[in-house]
């Protein structure tokens with residue numbers, strides 16, 4: 001029994017299927033020693049990985065960025081995820097995949113000759129956001145973005161994100177919103193969106209943020225709903241004047257942010273409550289899932 005995990009789900013490790021409690025990696029794994037690896041998180045609805053192709057594309061991009069030769073091709077990843085879903089319970093799951101550079105004597109430079117990357121995948125029950133969270137929204141706090149300059153890589157080196165999330169929790173908020181040089185970057189584990197004068201605004205897709213799969217998805221939904229989208233640098237100050245704020249991620253889907261640094265978000269009557277653009281996007285997101 002592992003604390004906080006119910007049952008003993010079946011996981012994948014380097015070609016084997018085994019109970020989570022029996023999955024072990026070497027202490028010399030470079031993921032453990034250096035955080036030298038990348039990961040993916042994929043939501044599963046109705047026993048199918050959602051937006052699989054986008055996740056596979058991002059996975060390959062992350063591997064290439066840190067120069068790990070892809071241990072599996074796209075069809076093999078897809079088959080692995082399918083089997084992982086079949087071997088686990090629940091119509092809705094979320095899949096975690098981690099690939100590290102492998103096990104080698106501790107030395108910063110890449111192992112030479114190359115070693116086999118470590119591939120680990122597990123499924124967890126997907127607790128979709130509750131009605132209360134969707135209806136009431138969540139609070140966030142502003143923090144300086146103290147991470148490195150390759151936030152576009154979905155790296156397992158997440159210390160900056162971990163510290164930001166904990167700093168938010170310590171202040172009673174479930175998520176942090178981060179700023180670099182006075183401009184919005186993202187949440188500790190989510191992308192952040194602002195609504196102003198009927199348009200949806202998001203930060204540039206560059207090395208300072210992780211381009212979420214739901215970043216692209218929300219853009220598509222906005223387009224379908226004829227909500228104008230502006231991708232640009234957003235000043236920290238602008239968030240305090242926002243009509244609405246929201247966040248997206250694989251596990252949070254799309255959630256309204258109703259408090260920023262303990263002040264209600266939004267103007268007049270709907271201050272501190274989810275706004276109309278959120279409601280439209282939320283409906284469109286749910287509709288997409290209903291159609292699966």
Ligand code: PDD
Pocket residue numbers: 041161186187188189190191209210211212213214215248249250251
């Ligand atoms: N995190 N930005 C960061 C820093 C993230 O960690 C995530 C997701 C996102 C949103 O990406 P997507 O829409 O693909 O989930 C943006 C995952 C859920 C995690 O680390 O658990």
